[in-house]
Amino acid sequence: MSIRRVPADRPGDAEMLASLQGLYPVRSGDVIELLPRGRVMDLIDERRRTGEGDVDTLIKVLEFDGEAVFRKGYSQMSSCKLSLRTSTIFMLLRTLTESGESRNEVLRRVLAPVVEGGLDQTVDSVDESRFNLLRFSLDNWKGLRRSMGEIIEPGDERCTDDVSGLTHRICLASEDLPPELRKTSRYFLKNLFRMNNLHGENEFYHLPEVLEDYWEVISPDQGTFDVRMTPSRKELTVGLFHTVRGFGMNRTENEDYYNLLEFLASERRDPRIHGCRVALHGPTFEDEQYLQEALSVETMLVEDPVLEGALAGRPRPLSPEGVEVFRSLLRRMSGIRAEVQFPVNLDDPDHGLEDFSVLGFDLDYDPDADRFLLDGTVVSPSTLQDVVLVIGSKLLALSRRVYSNPAAFPEPDVAMLEEKVNALMSRAEGEELTEGLAREIVAKITVLDYYESLARYSFSLGERLLAYLEEEHIVTMPIPRVLLALLNEMLEGTSADDRLRATLSLGDGG
Known part of the structure; x- marks a missing residue:
């Protein structure tokens, strides 16, 4: 048998297969036919006689140097791209953990018989010397001609003794996220920040309008989707957002500049918003002096609770006079350099830059149902709402x-809270709006906004997580170019994913 037709979207394979068989690649519609020289000559004569068709193209085909193509393809390494489902990758990584093999070793073991099938199909149309070279290349690729300690192709790193953490990772930056996920991520983090500005009975550390006005300036660059799947641990983690935002401001006479500077300096002097850490520096030495003076206003020295024998500054609530001095010093600065972190674990010595930005789930795969289970919940389009509830509970716990004060985190009946807010709004319209009533309304709306953002973000995350667990991913594998042409030909119209799954399901790779 021989290979005589190749899809037109694989011209490189067509040239390689033509070179193997001493044929010439001729484009014909949506296929490339591999023809002997005599047949190409006949086509040229026929087109000259009838005046139909492009003669020059066929004449150019006769310039095809099969020997040169074969020599190049035989010595050239290429990258084979396989489209694998997430569940197949889950099975593959689990197999690697159990066997200690590398990913490429398993893929070669599965696909080598496919290439051998291509060799068998061309045995009668390839001369003996080239066939022997192909067989040598295949054996070498399979590892039969390597010593145990020899390094394999680039990118095919063998597993070390510690293979328990083999992980599949997909990380989407903010600009690559679906628009709704990016929007709901920002909305959720903003409302989480606003919630942490709330304390006691309808009290706020900072004026709510300050956070509303300047959130877009100070907010971390959140909105990522960083998934890491570790089958050996039956674990899946999702990175939600980055937690750091650095920026600088030069002094202007706009009051927004001074209001924002005062907010940042107040949080730096006496941190109030839990999980938020603000670092400030003056652009110049003189600015830094003004800043340090402002931060030390009405601060008393006490014994450091961590470093024995050392002194630490403990800020007191600013008096009206202290506020004036504080603001006066800040207004002398030519600008500010700031870094805002949120949410971070301040109890962690390293401030836990990622601790509060990652959700963790138990993940298992049921091959019989062909479904993942997330914290025991089946993941499928029909169970999306159940998945959303699982994610929502994790976000609430975070x-x-x-x-x-975790024990005092507001967890109201949202429907009843909405009714109460409406009643308060009606009351405010019917009588004089007092400061206490206004604070109560804003505090309750803050809680409502948080739960709305929680619901929207949970749904967006659920949709994206479902897509990740259902979609296919490209996995690459190094392979000699000449063998890649045979592999592609034998896989045409079939699924490498199905073949790999069938092999992995056997458990012995046989």
Whole structure:
């Protein structure tokens, strides 16, 4: 048998297969036919006689140097791209953990018989010397001609003794996220920040309008989707957002500049918003002096609770006079350089830059149902709402951890809270709006906004996580170019994913 037709979207394979068989690649519609020289000559004569078709193209085909193509393809390494489902990758990584093999070793073991099938199909149309070279290349690729300690192709690193953490990772930056996920991520983090500005009975550490006005300036660059799947641990983690934002401001006479500077300096002097850490520096030496003076206003020295024998500054609530001095010093600065972190674990010595930005789930795969289970919940389009509830409970638990008093985290009946807010709004319209009533309304709306953002973000995350667990991913594998042409030909119209799954399901790779 021989290979005589190749899809037109694989011209490189067509040239390689033509060179193997001493044929010439001729484009014909949506295929490339591999023809002997005599047949190409006949086509040229026929087109000259009838005047139909492009003669020059066929004449150019006769310039095809099969020997040169074969020599180049035989010595050239290429990258084979396989489209694998997430569940197949889950099975593959689990197999690697159990066997200690590398990913490429398993893929070669599965696909080598496919290449051998291509060799068998061309045995009668390839001369003996080239066939022997192909067989040598295949054996070498399979590892039969390597010593145990020899390094394999680039990118095919063998597993070390510690293979328990083999992980599949997909990380989407903010600009690559679906628009709704990016929007709901920002909305959720903003409302989590606002919740942490709330304390006691309808009290706020900072004026709510300050956070509303300047959130877009200070907010961390959140909105990522960083998934890491570790089958050996039956674990899946999702990174939600980055937690750090650095920026600089030069002094202007706009009051917004001074209001924002005062907010940042107040949080730096006496941190109030739990899970938030502000670092400030003056652009110049003189600015830094003004800043340090402002931060030390009405601060008393006490014994450091961590470093024995050392002194630490403990800020007191600013008196009206202290506020004036504080603001006066800040207004002398030519600008500010700031870094805002949120949410971070301030109890962690390294401030836990990622601790509060990652959700963790138990993940298992049921091959019989062909479904993942997330914290025991089946993941499928029909169970999306159940998955959303699982994610929502994780986000709520994370929010409690970030909150200054987890036990007191507001968890109201949202419907009843909405009714209460409406009643308060009606009351405010019918009588004089007092400061206490206004604070109560804003505090309750803050809680409502948080739960709305929680619901929207949970749904967006659920949709994206479902897509990740259902979609296919490109996995690459190094292979000699000449063997890649045979592999592609034998896989045409079939699924490498199905073949790999069938082999992995056997458990012995046989």
